[in-house]
Amino acid sequence: MWIDKLKDVSFDGRMMHNMSLASLSYLNIGGVAKVVCYPLHVEDLSNILNFCFCFNVPVLVLGNASNTLLSDAGWSGVVISLKHFLTKITVENDSIEILGDIRLEKLLAIASKNNIAGFEFLTAIPGVVMASINGNAGAEKCSISDLLMEYKYMDIQGCSHSVSKKDILCSYRKGPLQTFGIIYSACLKGEMSQKDLIQKSVKEKWEYRRNRQPISERSLGCVFKNATDYCAGQLIEHAGLKKKSVGDVAVSDIHANFFVNNGRGKSIDFLNLIEEVRYCVQNKFGVFLELEIKKVGD
Incomplete structure (x- = not known):
């Protein structure tokens, strides 16, 4: 059985067996996953995906599961989370490049700290960046794809691909991937502004949503x-x-x-x-x- 061969996979991250998906769900709902993998780096991610492909193991990718309803029956294959992925963040002028994954609130804080506007619509959205790109999350007629300049993803066989702005196709709440893939790196571009104006906008949006949504x-x-x-x-x-x-x-x-x-x-x-x-x-x-x-x- 495939689960007995997992120990042979080169993997530096953690593997958890028979883990409750409720602990990975923002809604705190979900059954038991047979295996949950937390890759530390690109090689980990590639190795576990290739293993799942070779042994025909179903794969479920979870970010913060803040827009995903997880079944009470759980998941009989492998769940992959980038929660423990070693993160690298690079800010250059009005662009933010992320390797790994971070929460949207942290992305918003980084943008504000570096006087980069355009990210304020993400205020009070409880997701993580890569899953938000995959689902093209947004609010107020804005979507994260509006900011997306480039991303890297890994396919089901564990092969990496890079996609630039001209080839990115998204629609309402549908991200750029047409088939299975895990986005693990992205470059997002806003516009330079004044920190006090950005913080004022964030505060206004927070107050608006706090009064109108059960955040x-x-x-x-x-x-x-x-x-x-x-x-x-x-x-x-x-x-x-x-x-x-x-x-x-x-x-x-x-x-x-x-x-x-x-x-x-x-x-x-x-x-x-x-x-x-x-x-x-x-x-x-x-x-x-x-x-x-x-x-x-x-």
């Missing part, structure tokens, strides 16, 4: 996508679904497009609440809500 609670951000002719949260609210709950998962009373885990919620509770909200909104307004979050797991 202190466990959620996955917006559950459903907005469209040009409707706002999902408004439809859910107008359907009278604020505070609607299934188990310990509830529609937020602050923003109806956020579902929060009030303690012991399960993935199945979240999924059932999705279906109930969809049914009510479609029945009342004739609109089928499309998911913005991702669902993964066995």
